[in-house]
Amino acid sequence: MVRSPCSHGSDFKKGPWTPEEDEKLIDYIKRNGHENWKALPKLAGLNRCGKSCRLRWTNYLRPDIKRGKFSEEEERVIVNLHSVLGNKWSRIANHLPGRTDNEIKNFWNTHIRKKLLQMGIDPNTHKPRTDLDHFLNLSQFLGASQFGNSADPLDNFLQLQAEAAQLANIHVLRNLLQIMNTKTLTNLESNCLLGSQNPNLFEGLVNGATISDTRDQVNPVSQDLLNPLATQQAPASDFQAISNLWARYEGGFGPEGLNINGNSLSSSCGIQTDQNPLPALVSDSTSPGISIVKQTESKGNPSNCSTGTPTSTVFEAWEKLIDDDNYSSYWKDILDLTSSSWSHNS
DNA sequence: AATGATTTCAACCGCGTCACG
DNA sequence: GCGTGACGCGGTTGAAATCAT
Known part of the structure; x- marks a missing residue:
């Protein structure tokens, strides 16, 4: 399969986003939307690959993202959905408005997983x-x-x-x-x-x-x-x-x-x-x-x-x-x- | 206060899937 | 049916933050 240039050595910038880059991305998407991620960086004046832009937008810059600690109710929903769906983070995220799959995945791996292990429950199989x-x-x-x-x-x-x-x-x-x-x-x-x-x-x-x-x-x-x-x-x-x-x-x-x-x-x-x-x-x-x-x-x-x-x-x-x-x-x-x-x- | 260990989480990588020609 | 490109997903990484000594 042909890989996108993003995954293979290229001139695109990697690593943490600067506030200036964020601003450019937000500004562009507000004005034009994000129909084509591949073309977006060039049009927005960013030296990033489309994939990186998409990730930054969906996981961090989207206006509807909920920040802060997970509530007990959210935690409960995650545990129960995970027991049914497994590591289908995006599907789990669909049920938690404002939470991204990445955020839920991180929360699972850093908090819930440990909690279940301490309880004597295998987090993979429940x-x-x-x-x-x-x-x-x-x-x-x-x-x-x-x-x-x-x-x-x-x-x-x-x-x-x-x-x-x-x-x-x-x-x-x-x-x-x-x-x-x-x-x-x-x-x-x-x-x-x-x-x-x-x-x-x-x-x-x-x-x-x-x-x-x-x-x-x-x-x-x-x-x-x-x-x-x-x-x-x-x-x-x-x-x-x-x-x-x-x-x-x-x-x-x-x-x-x-x-x-x-x-x-x-x-x-x-x-x-x-x-x-x-x-x-x-x-x-x-x-x-x-x-x-x-x-x-x-x-x-x-x-x-x-x-x-x-x-x-x-x-x-x-x-x-x-x-x-x-x-x-x-x-x-x-x-x-x-x-x-x-x-x-x- | 300094240093090392541990934790957190944003970002990346690679693969699968889907749409399209 | 096949090749190609784009997107989305899940696993992993590593820098930054936090904690412990």
């Missing part, structure tokens, strides 16, 4: 991490926070072991819930896009038949999701679908809670059924979910995240789950559900 580094981090955290309270080294060791086991359990449970969260979202969004009239959004989750990952195992539904034009459905925007989905999702599981094999998980776990029992990926004061930050902070003192919103319920429920004498049965329920879901889709 699944729990299984790499050694993550477990080393976890053990370091445990060692730093709990070890060395007793004069007896054996006590310390046993204490550490017990607490490590308990925290690891919480961690695994959280990740399991996260998988269900992500996969259910994906599936539900598919339903939204396809105009499903399924009255029970969680039916698929319960019977294990619809849990799928759009990027691991692309089924016909997710193909439609990724390429709405391929379907006969009226085009629906990703954002609209996500928003609808989120709204329904945030609304909770309904009075019956989440049923597993006929047993209500939410009631057996002590989770109030009018609240969303799954944690949100990002902090959101209006959401009944729990933020990453809040989860981290609440490790030591769960009550810290109680601010009049129902957010504390999630962690309290987890604690009850772990503390309960019968919690092994809950684990069985959860693991049964999860394993059946995986096997159904593998």
